[in-house]
Amino acid sequence: MKYDFLGVIVFGIVLLIGVAVIAAFITVGIFLIRALSxxxxxxxxRKEKSSIKKSLxxxxxxxxxxxxxxxxxxxxSIGVSRQAVSKWETGASDPSTSNLLTLAKLFNTTAEELLREVQ
Known part of the structure; x- marks a missing residue:
C-alpha cells in the first residue's frame, strides 16, 4: 500500500513534467509561426531597403x-590584383582614393557619382 502511494506520486510528477514539456513545445511553435509570418x-x-542601401x-x-x-x-586596367577588386566588391576592403578615381574613369563616370550612389 505504501509503495502504491509512492508510485502514484511519481506517476503524477512524471505526468506534470510531460505536460509542461508539451506546453513549452507548443509555446515555442506558436512563437516561431508568428515570427515567420x-x-x-x-x-x-526588406526588398525596398536592400535596393536603397548600397555599399561601395x-x-x-x-x-x-x-x-x-x-x-x-x-x-x-588599373594595375591591381583581381583579389583586390574582389575585396572591394565584397566590402572586405575599400579602394584607395587614387584607385577610386581610376575606377570612376574606367567606368566612364566620376568618383563623386560613385560615392553618391552609396547610401
Whole structure:
C-alpha cells in the first residue's frame, strides 16, 4: 500500500513534467509561426531597403557589370590584383582614393557619382 502511494506520486510528477514539456513545445511553435509570418509579410519592406542601401562594393560591382567587364579586366586596367577588386566588391576592403578615381574613369563616370550612389 505504501509503495502504491509512492508510485502514484511519481506517476503524477512524471505526468506534470510531460505536460509542461508539451506546453513549452507548443509555446515555442506558436512563437516561431508568428515570427515567420512577420518575416514573410515584411518582404516588400526588406526588398525596398536592400535596393536603397548600397555599399561601395555593390556600386563598384554594378558599374563593372554594366560595363560588361570582368574583375580580372578591371584589375589589369588599373594595375591591381583581381583579389583586390574582389575585396572591394565584397566590402572586405575599400579602394584607395587614387584607385577610386581610376575606377570612376574606367567606368566612364566620376568618383563623386560613385560615392553618391552609396547610401
Amino acid at each position: 512577420r518575416y514573410v509579410k515584411s518582404g516588400n519592406v 562594393g555593390e556600386v563598384l560591382k554594378q558599374h563593372r557589370e554594366e560595363c560588361k567587364m570582368t574583375q580580372e579586366f578591371v584589375a589589369e
